[in-house]
Amino acid sequence: MSQHSRTSYTKNSIDSQTPLPVKVLEQSTTDSRDWEYRETDINESITDPRIQNIPTFVFANSDVLRGGALDLRARLEGYYGMPTDIWSDTQWESNGFFGCAGDERVRHKTWFRFLIKMVVQKKNKETGYIETTAFGNPQYDYYWHKMGFFSTWSPKGHRSILCLDCPPEFVGHIHKSLSSVGGESFHIDPYCFHPFIVGGVVSTFDASIWALRDLVRMTEKNRKRDEKMADYEDHFDYLHEISRHVNHSGETLTVATEVMSKMVHRHGTLLARAEGAPDLHRDAIMQVDDNLDFYQGLLFGFKCRCESMQQRHQSEISLAQSRAVASDAAAMKAIAGLTIVFLPATFVSAIFSMSFFESGAEWGLSPKMWIYWVIAIPVTLITVLLLRKGPKGSIMRFFTF
Known part of the structure; x- marks a missing residue:
């Protein structure tokens, strides 16, 4: 492509008798x-x-x-x-x-x-x-x-x-x-x-x-x-x-x-x-x-x-x-959705990993594992429903109080 720019010339660079x-x-x-x-x-x-x-x-x-x-x-x-x-x-x-x-x-x-x-x-x-x-x-x-x-x-x-x-x-x-x-x-x-x-x-x-x-x-x-x-x-x-x-x-x-x-x-x-x-x-x-x-x-x-x-x-x-x-917002919304889905379960897991609970001398699957799912799944569903149907911004206002 052509460019609109200045061009430098040297005087007498062309014979003054050159015909035009x-x-x-x-x-x-x-x-x-x-x-x-x-x-x-x-x-x-x-x-x-x-x-x-x-x-x-x-x-x-x-x-x-x-x-x-x-x-x-x-x-x-x-x-x-x-x-x-x-x-x-x-x-x-x-x-x-x-x-x-x-x-x-x-x-x-x-x-x-x-x-x-x-x-x-x-x-x-x-x-x-x-x-x-x-x-x-x-x-x-x-x-x-x-x-x-x-x-x-x-x-x-x-x-x-x-x-x-x-x-x-x-x-x-x-x-x-x-x-x-x-x-x-x-x-x-x-x-x-x-x-x-x-x-x-x-x-x-x-x-x-x-x-x-x-x-x-x-x-x-x-x-x-x-x-x-x-x-x-x-x-x-x-x-x-x-x-x-x-x-x-x-x-x-x-x-x-x-x-x-x-x-x-x-x-x-x-x-x-x-x-x-x-x-x-x-x-x-x-x-x-x-x-x-x-x-x-x-x-x-x-x-x-x-x-x-x-x-x-x-x-x-x-x-x-x-x-x-809008495309960026959609991507961020998807990321936020994934975060919300996994956040309650992560929260419940963190609670159960605290010292309030006792474990045996050997590692194994606790027969009370069902308690984790009984709590984590409802909490996750309730969180998602509140985000989708609750008053606009109510969750965010709650957590940023």
Whole structure:
């Protein structure tokens, strides 16, 4: 299983001239609804004057940049306006952020980040069925999507967003979304890229939450009452592992809603400035604002769903623990029952072994042995009956007086 942990890098460990392959999704110059893919190098995508005014989504992997390509970092920081300490562990390994700088009338830059945890149920390669634990719960793997975004926009210059470490499904969702809307806002609003990015993030969060929900639902459906204690111990480990993933999702969703809140707030100031703008411009900015607000609501809904899932899963843990306690109580009750059965006879035997009774010079079975059984058996039966039918706790209160 993958682990969410920090990774240390050494500066200059990778040649600063190492090319960074990217996939570019750019708007067609003839049809604003048509977007085309092409593969190139990051240097070409930020230096080619032909595409300076063309809106572009640039998708790349961050390994080279995180590895210490200092010259390449400097060029990207200059083009996208990234903070110089964006590659530090403090920022790069954070669970989310949003920042912006610049005047949208000249040049506006934003940088933001989302983390999403994904769980995937394991399937047997031969049968295709989901592999399960001894308790009947599905086995799974997990991994993280750690996506970073950097946008730059000016009325007559750069219009691009760099998307780092995005999964293929995310890229496909953005392409599909772009093909269904017009591209007028890309020439008007510096936040024109953000609704499509956030839409992909929402889609990825949706898949993440439902995958976790399936695991939680399976634990609810696989409740068993007659399991051995060892099985319950394994089940506890499984339940707590699922709880860890659900808690992580709750954390990242909380941060994501805060990121969206900051983004919507910042765009609201842009909308307020557009009061005297032409209707076409104001309508385009208003549409972007409405889309961002809509996705913010969806993320909040996911957060509520995750909180509900946390409560459901905690109920399963409590139920499993109560059953384990009940199993322990049943075992203790059996032990107490055996003790009660043998205690009166032991007590009577102790009485007869005292010096109040005399024995002959030779060992033998006394003809008066029947006296022991006549006394021990009734005392045992009376004790058991009092425990079963007597007032609750009366025996215990008698002996603890």
